[in-house]
Each structure stands twice: as C-alpha cells, then as structure tokens.
Amino acid sequence: MRAAARPRRATGRDPWRYSAGQELGSPGVRVELRLLGPVEARVGDTAVSLGPRQNRLVLAVLACDVNRLVSVDRLVEWVWPVDPPSTAAHAIRVGVSRLRSRLAETGAEVTISTQGPGYVLRADPMRIDVHRFQSLIDQARSTTDDRDKVRLLEQALGLWTGPALADTATDDVRDRLCGRFEEARLAAVEDRFACLLRLGQHEDLLGELRAFAEAHPTRERAWAQLVLGLYRSDRQSDALAALRRVRALLAEELGIDPGGELRLLESRVLRQDPQLLLGDAAPTVRPRPTRPLSAFLGREREMRTLSETLDSRRLVTMVGPGGVGKTRLAVEHAAERQDPHGPWLVRLADVRQAKVVAHAVADAIGASDISTSTQTSVIRTLAARPGLLVLDNCEHLVDAVAELVVELLDRCPDLRVLATSREPLGIDGETVVPVLPLPVYEDDGTDGPAVRLLLDRISAARAGWSPSPADTVHMRQLCAALDGLPLALELAAAPATVLGLAEIVARLDHRFAVLGSTPRGSLTSHANLQAAIAWSVEQLAAGDRALLTRLWPFEGGFSLEAAEAVGPGDGRTVESLSALVSRSVVTADTTPTPTRYRLLETIRAYCQEQDSEPAATLEAHARWCRALVDQHWAELPFALGGHSMRVLTRELPNIRGCIAHDLEHTPASALRTVGRLDWFWIRSGHFAEASRLLDTALSLDKEPSLDRVQALTARGNLLLGLEADPADAFACFAEASGLSGASDDVEHRVSHGRVLFMSAFLLRAFGELDRALEASRRTVAIGRELGVDWLTSSGLANIGATLVVLGRVAEGERALVEAAEVAERDSVIWPLAYAKMTLGQSLVRRAAAAPDPVAVGREALDLLCTAVHWFVRLEDQITVMAAVNSAAAAFAHIGAAATALSLAAGVRRQCDDFGLSVGYLSRFTAVTSDMPSADSLSAADRAAAEAAGAALRWPELVDLLWLEAKQLTSVARG
Numbered sequence: 001m002r003a004a005a006r007p008r009r010a011t012g013r014d015p016w017r018y019s020a021g022q023e024l025g026s027p028g029v030r031v032e033l034r035l036l037g038p039v040e041a042r043v044g045d046t047a048v049s050l051g052p053r054q055n056r057l058v059l060a061v062l063a064c065d066v067n068r069l070v071s072v073d074r075l076v077e078w079v080w081p082v083d084p085p086s087t088a089a090h091a092i093r094v095g096v097s098r099l100r101s102r103l104a105e106t107g108a109e110v111t112i113s114t115q116g117p118g119y120v121l122r123a124d125p126m127r128i129d130v131h132r133f134q135s136l137i138d139q140a141r142s143t144t145d146d147r148d149k150v151r152l153l154e155q156a157l158g159l160w161t162g163p164a165l166a167d168t169a170t171d172d173v174r175d176r177l178c179g180r181f182e183e184a185r186l187a188a189v190e191d192r193f194a195c196l197l198r199l200g201q202h203e204d205l206l207g208e209l210r211a212f213a214e215a216h217p218t219r220e221r222a223w224a225q226l227v228l229g230l231y232r233s234d235r236q237s238d239a240l241a242a243l244r245r246v247r248a249l250l251a252e253e254l255g256i257d258p259g260g261e262l263r264l265l266e267s268r269v270l271r272q273d274p275q276l277l278l279g280d281a282a283p284t285v286r287p288r289p290t291r292p293l294s295a296f297l298g299r300e301r302e303m304r305t306l307s308e309t310l311d312s313r314r315l316v317t318m319v320g321p322g323g324v325g326k327t328r329l330a331v332e333h334a335a336e337r338q339d340p341h342g343p344w345l346v347r348l349a350d351v352r353q354a355k356v357v358a359h360a361v362a363d364a365i366g367a368s369d370i371s372t373s374t375q376t377s378v379i380r381t382l383a384a385r386p387g388l389l390v391l392d393n394c395e396h397l398v399d400a401v402a403e404l405v406v407e408l409l410d411r412c413p414d415l416r417v418l419a420t421s422r423e424p425l426g427i428d429g430e431t432v433v434p435v436l437p438l439p440v441y442e443d444d445g446t447d448g449p450a451v452r453l454l455l456d457r458i459s460a461a462r463a464g465w466s467p468s469p470a471d472t473v474h475m476r477q478l479c480a481a482l483d484g485l486p487l488a489l490e491l492a493a494a495p496a497t498v499l500g501l502a503e504i505v506a507r508l509d510h511r512f513a514v515l516g517s518t519p520r521g522s523l524t525s526h527a528n529l530q531a532a533i534a535w536s537v538e539q540l541a542a543g544d545r546a547l548l549t550r551l552w553p554f555e556g557g558f559s560l561e562a563a564e565a566v567g568p569g570d571g572r573t574v575e576s577l578s579a580l581v582s583r584s585v586v587t588a589d590t591t592p593t594p595t596r597y598r599l600l601e602t603i604r605a606y607c608q609e610q611d612s613e614p615a616a617t618l619e620a621h622a623r624w625c626r627a628l629v630d631q632h633w634a635e636l637p638f639a640l641g642g643h644s645m646r647v648l649t650r651e652l653p654n655i656r657g658c659i660a661h662d663l664e665h666t667p668a669s670a671l672r673t674v675g676r677l678d679w680f681w682i683r684s685g686h687f688a689e690a691s692r693l694l695d696t697a698l699s700l701d702k703e704p705s706l707d708r709v710q711a712l713t714a715r716g717n718l719l720l721g722l723e724a725d726p727a728d729a730f731a732c733f734a735e736a737s738g739l740s741g742a743s744d745d746v747e748h749r750v751s752h753g754r755v756l757f758m759s760a761f762l763l764r765a766f767g768e769l770d771r772a773l774e775a776s777r778r779t780v781a782i783g784r785e786l787g788v789d790w791l792t793s794s795g796l797a798n799i800g801a802t803l804v805v806l807g808r809v810a811e812g813e814r815a816l817v818e819a820a821e822v823a824e825r826d827s828v829i830w831p832l833a834y835a836k837m838t839l840g841q842s843l844v845r846r847a848a849a850a851p852d853p854v855a856v857g858r859e860a861l862d863l864l865c866t867a868v869h870w871f872v873r874l875e876d877q878i879t880v881m882a883a884v885n886s887a888a889a890a891f892a893h894i895g896a897a898a899t900a901l902s903l904a905a906g907v908r909r910q911c912d913d914f915g916l917s918v919g920y921l922s923r924f925t926a927v928t929s930d931m932p933s934a935d936s937l938s939a940a941d942r943a944a945a946e947a948a949g950a951a952l953r954w955p956e957l958v959d960l961l962w963l964e965a966k967q968l969t970s971v972a973r974g
Helices: 053-064 072-079 088-106 129-142 146-158 171-198 202-215 220-232 236-253 260-270 300-312 326-336 354-365 374-383 395-411 449-461 469-481 486-493 501-506 508-514 529-538 542-548 560-566 573-582 601-610 614-635 641-650 652-665 667-676 678-684 687-700 706-721 726-740 746-765 769-786 789-806 809-825 829-847 853-873 877-894 897-914 918-925 939-950 954-968
Strands: 031-034 040-043 046-048 111-115 118-122 315-319 341-347 387-392 416-421 431-434 586-589 596-599
Touching (some): 046 088, 053 072, 053 118, 072 118, 129 146, 129 171, 171 202, 171 220, 202 220, 220 260, 300 315, 300 431, 315 326, 326 341, 374 395, 387 395, 395 416, 449 486, 469 501, 501 508, 573 586, 596 601, 614 641, 614 667, 641 652, 641 853, 652 687, 667 706, 678 687, 678 706, 678 877, 687 706, 706 918, 726 746, 746 769, 769 789, 789 809, 789 829, 809 829, 829 853, 829 877, 829 918, 853 954, 877 897, 877 954, 897 918, 897 954
Parallel strands (some): 387 416
Antiparallel strands (some): 031 040, 586 596
C-alpha cells in the first residue's frame, strides 16, 4: 500500500526552532518584547537590560495585557503569589520606574504610563511576541490552503525560543500567565503536522511525530497523527504498536482508555481502510434521512414556516417540550429538500460529552480525514458541500453545539443549519421556531389534529375499528389530558388494543403506567413518555429543578408572584422561571398582564411523582391561595372590585384545589375561604358549586366564629338562586345573626350589619317586606354608628327597594337617590350601581301608567345603562342580567319592541347557561314589572328578534344594550 506522492520534503527540527519569518509591527525603532522563551527587550540584535527577575516579570504581565490597565495589587499578586512583603507595592513602583528608564533609553515607542491604581504598557501589540504569535495562529486558521497554513504556523512557532518566561517565572506563574499560549503552541504543532500529512510528507515527519507524541503522551491527536504517518509509510505493525503504547500511557498516567477517535482509528488500521491512504480523504456518502412509516398529521403550517424561514435564514432552531414532535418535523422537512448535498441528520440524544459533538457531526456527514482535528475535518467537508445540517436533540449540549455552529456558519458560507432543542442555542442571527402541541379543536370547534392523530394511531393498531360517539368524546378527553403531545398520543394508542378508551381515560391519574412504550422504528430516543420528560428535567440546574417540583399543584396556570410564594425561597425565582421557560418545561403567555405561566399536564404529573415532599408543596400552594382570597374579597364592592373579580376568576382552578386540600386537612381554612368568596360565587353564577362546598365546610367545622357567620350568610344567599326551600335560607341567616350579634366588638358589629343587609334580599323576595325594611334600617344604623360607608349606602338602597315594593314609591325613590349619593361620595361602586338599577326599575314600573311612557322609559333606560356600566366594571354578570332584563321592558315602553325581545331572549339564554331561572332575577331585585306586548311586530319578526338575542353571548348582549340605547338616548356610560 502506497500513499500519494509527496510535493516536498520537511526536515527534522528542534521542537523550538522554526523560522519566525518577517517581522511585524509599526515602523520606527524596532524594539521587540519577547516572552516566548527568556524575557527580553531587544533593539535589533542588541538586548536591553531589564534588571532583576521581578522587573522582568512585571514587564511580562504588562506586555500580556498591552494597552490595558494592570493594577499595582495585581502585579504584586503575580510577583509574590504567597506572602508578599509589606514593601511589595513600593518595590513594584521602583521596578516600573527603572523599566521606564531602560525603555526610554532605546528611543522606541514603548512606554509605561501611570493610570489610576496601576500601569499601562503602551505599544504596538505586534512588537510583542505573544501577540504576534496569536495573530499568526488566527491567520493560519482562516486560510484553507495547506501550504499557506504551514508557512504561517511555522512563523508563529518560530517565535518560541524555549518555555515562556523561561528565566523569569515559576512553573505555577508561567502556567497561569502564559498557559493559554503554550496550549496554542502545542495545537499549532499538531495543525502543522496535519497539513503536512495531507500534503503527503508522512515519511519525513515520522521522527518529529514520534518525538512530539512521546513528549506529550496524553495528547491523543498527536498519537493519531503518528499512527496515520506510520500506516501511510507501510508500517502497519508499528502503527498498531503505537496504539498499544498510547493505550498503556493513558492507563498509567490518567487511568483512562483512549477516546473514540483513537479507537475508531485502531479499527480502521486493523481492517486496512483504504481511505487512510488518502492525503485528502473523500467523504463517505450518507443516505438521506428517511420518513417513518406512520402518517404525518397536523403540521402543515409548521412545514411551511420551516421552508420559508430556511430559504432566508441560515440558522433555525425548533424549540418545544419533549414529545412535541420536533424530530419528526425536522425529518419530514429534510426528506422534502432538493439540495445538491445533504441533508445530513446528526442525532445527539445519545451523545453525552461536549467534546464528542464534532465526532457525531463528522460521522453523519462522512468526514473521514483523521490527519487533522475532527472539527477541522467537518469544516473542510461542509465548506465544499453546501446543504442542510440537521442537529437533533441539542438541549443537553447547547454550549458545545452553539460553539460548533458558529464556526461552521462562519467557515461554510453555503451551509444551513436546522437544530431541534428544548431551548434556543442563543446565537446571534438564530431564528427560533416554536413547536407547540397539536390543538384538540380547530378554530371552528371541529376535531383538531390531535384527535385525528390519535384516531389514526388507534385505527392502525385495531384494524377495522370505527369510533362510536362515546369513543370520540373519550378521544377528545385523552387528547386534552395528554396536552396534544404527539408522543403521548402515539403511546396512548398502544393500550387501546386491550382497554376501552373510557378505561384509559379513567386511569390517567397514573398515566405513565397506562401509556405504552415507544414502538420500534420511532424517531424518539426515549423509551416512554416518562423518560422523555425526565430527560428535560435532568438537564435543569438544581435550583431550577427545585422550583419546578413545587409548581405541580397549580391548576390552569400561575403568575410570577405565585411561583415566588411556593418556590424554594432562594431569591432566584425570576431567573429559574426564565430558565424553565427557555428550556420548554414551562410555557409563558405574555399577552395578559401579569404573564401567565403553565405546566403541561404530563409534566405536572411527572413533577408530582418526583416530589419528595408533596404534602408540604400542597400546603404552600394552599397558603398562597388563601392569601390571594384574603387580599381580594374585601375589594369586591369597591372601585377595584372588577380587577379582583378578574383575578379570582383567573385563579379559580387554583382556589378550587386549595379548598379541596383544606377540606381534607384544615376545614376551618376551607370555611373561611369559601365564605369570603360569597360575592364572587353569586356574581359569577357558581351557585351549585359554591353551595356544595359551603355545605361540606359548614358540616366539618362547626366552631362558632365570624368565618362561620360569613359562610352561613353566603349559603343563605345562594339558596335564593337555587330555588331551594326558603326555610333553609332563613335558618342560615338566623344562625348567622345569632353568632354575629353575640358580641359588641367592631368586627362582630360589622359582620352583623352585613348579615342584616344580605337577609333583607331574602325577606323581600318572599314577601316579608316589613321585616326586610327593619333589617335594612338596622343595617344603615350600624353603618352610620361605625362609619362603615358601604353598609350605610347598601342599607339605604335596600330601604328604597323595599319601600317601592310596598307602594311607597316616592319615599323609596328618595331613599335610592340618597343611597346613590352616599355610595358615589365614598366610591362604593356596587351599592351605587344597585341604587341606580333599582331606581330605573321603579321608573319602568311607573312608565305604563305615566302620561308620557316614552319619556319615563327613556329616563329609566338612562339609569339602567349607567347601572350596567358599573356592574360590568365589577364583573358582576348576574346583576348585569337583572339590569338588562329591566332595560328590555324600558325599550318596550319606548317602542323598540324588537330590541326588547332580543334583550329578553338573551337574558333567558344567559340564565340557562348559569343554571338559573329568570325568576331568580325577579326575586333578587323584587322591583319588577311586566314586559309590554310586542303586538306591533309580526310573528316572524318576533321570532327573528328572539332568535337573534338567544344567540348572543354576555359581552355581545351588553354591547347590544348600549348600541340601541345610544341610538335612542344620550346615555352617558358613567
């Protein structure tokens, strides 16, 4: 076996003796500072006396940081690393002064100036050998011609006349100050060898190769070059002997085996791989990535995005959680490309060490030139073959992959890179394409790609199977519970061969046990869903992982504030949450304020399994929920009530989880939370749920307390909406009244006033008008006595409503006007809106008998629209419906029969959605009136108006009210 002909011979040489080539630097007096050997300053052939070792070391430190400030303290540390004398700083100043004088005598443009706490050596860096050396190395790396590269490398190596700082520094100081230059020198020697091997000079290099390898026994690249040189010189046995030699040396000195590159080389020598003989090895052709056999569904938009983005950008990273289908998407895109070379797929999931990344790429692209470093071989191969490089599963090697990609894109101008990862590479110019789970539903409400994928996989596993309507429902439930993750859906199809879909859904509390294993031929590198999630979590820093395992109790998402409340308390919540989002473990929705974070359900389940202290985690979550309710419940009647309603609505899934936890562990806390949410339950229409929770909490905690008072009051109010036996509601208020009236302290008095205010609604609804009037008057008395404005205005509003129902209309309307004035003065929004609404309802009642019903109707509509405005601000949907229902009657009096019918139909539809009857609105407000007939409309027009109203959602219904009112009157919204 013979290698390629040799262009020229290279003579053996002293390892320190290479030609330095022409001098660099600015014109003028040629002063050179030399550190790569003995420390010297020379003018031509004349050495400048620099004084003792300490002065030379000071000059060396300043020269390494040329044109940059070096403090006196730092110079002291370099000269006296241990136990500096008390006169050290003075000695440094004296030494610098002498160096200045010696340099000044040369007349050269090299000076040492004082700056702040230290000194700056001002000089052309090219007059200092360490900087000239680095410049030549950089030039060599940037050229692709091996002869030019050898010339530059030999110039760089020729600057070395011995070990750096040879007569000046201790070994420790030398390593710390110039270790990077020594490492660059050794790499430059190996780069020179690699070029000469490619140029066919292997036989003439053998002496140098062996000497260098023996002198540096742990540098595996040097041994690989020696082995290659021996093999190409027809000395296979000597090449194998060298491999045995390095194996023994590595075992003896480091206790390790040779790395993958040497082991691969040994196998190629043993099988006499013919490519080892080539000075410039031809790349091995690798097959294109092939698609899996299973159908590829639901990613049409992502495929278009990838194609369009890679047409204009050279680096695209697909980012998403484990199991979302990034690898499949990359393979499908790669299989469709028509580049002249590639695409090349590099699977990094099984690569565990950063230093092996370049080897994995080399293997994928067929770069087999081992005469040089693997990374250089990769660059040489890809620079000549434009195409797409797909780097799959980069998340555990982000830094190493990013470093390699920067080099590849810089050196290979026609290369494009598509990476898949659970976090971005963080490279300038990178385009990040998020890959999201498959949606369960399309925008039009039909089954989405998640359901279609699950259907396809189950159908493949169960030939002839056709889903029943119940099966379709269960498939949707499965897709939602599994977050639409394609991997999870693939695995869910396996148990469908032995279990019904309903059974699989029922077992999702133990999803990792019920879901199957990854099928053969799958692109994923993980054995199952749990392994895929574990892979993501294991890559996290310890603090980030600690936060993650405390987030699983959150239902429906959480805020930064919530994460801080339950986190490990290390002060790093923002940083940790940012890391979790960037690694696709947590999702962030930045459209609302504050930002909403969420864990996928599969990740929640995994974190719950991994949590070593689940009880403590649940308690921390419950503690935060309790604090949230305590913060917002008292704001509900006031100007910020709408904000508090939105917060509580957003956090309702978490609050439900907290209540369930407390009912089991601390019923008193559950009673407090459920009771305090009474206005929230009513305004948002959660009557049945709240009643059930209140019944449970009241039965578990029977201790007399103000929390029990509030819970009983809430229970009585809710019973009014559920059309239950009024005796049960009266019993709740009676017990609450007794408990709150048991003490004269302020808390009990305020609580008692609240009970009286709430009970007045029940009394009025069931005809106990005198008792309702008395309860309302007592409410006002307590409010005025204690200076509690909301009690005063609320009681006045109830007095007015009761008087109107009693037929004392003028007196009642005066009370309502007073209530509105007091509430507006004190910024108590709910009583203000309630008083305006009731006053409007009273006018609607009077409109039928009024001389000008249209004028009265318009006045009523003005008041009702104002009330709706405030109720909407408070997010009080139920009372909005009551006001809109009365506004419908006002429109009828005005003569807008179609609008009246639409609004009334819309109210009925909303009541149905809440599980309430329109009769509840009448009982709640008590000031009701009959709807005038719509005889002016034909039957078809009446039906059309009602159909139009019944199709409206709550916001649309309110918009219709305001739009029609604006056309009829000059209603001012607040």
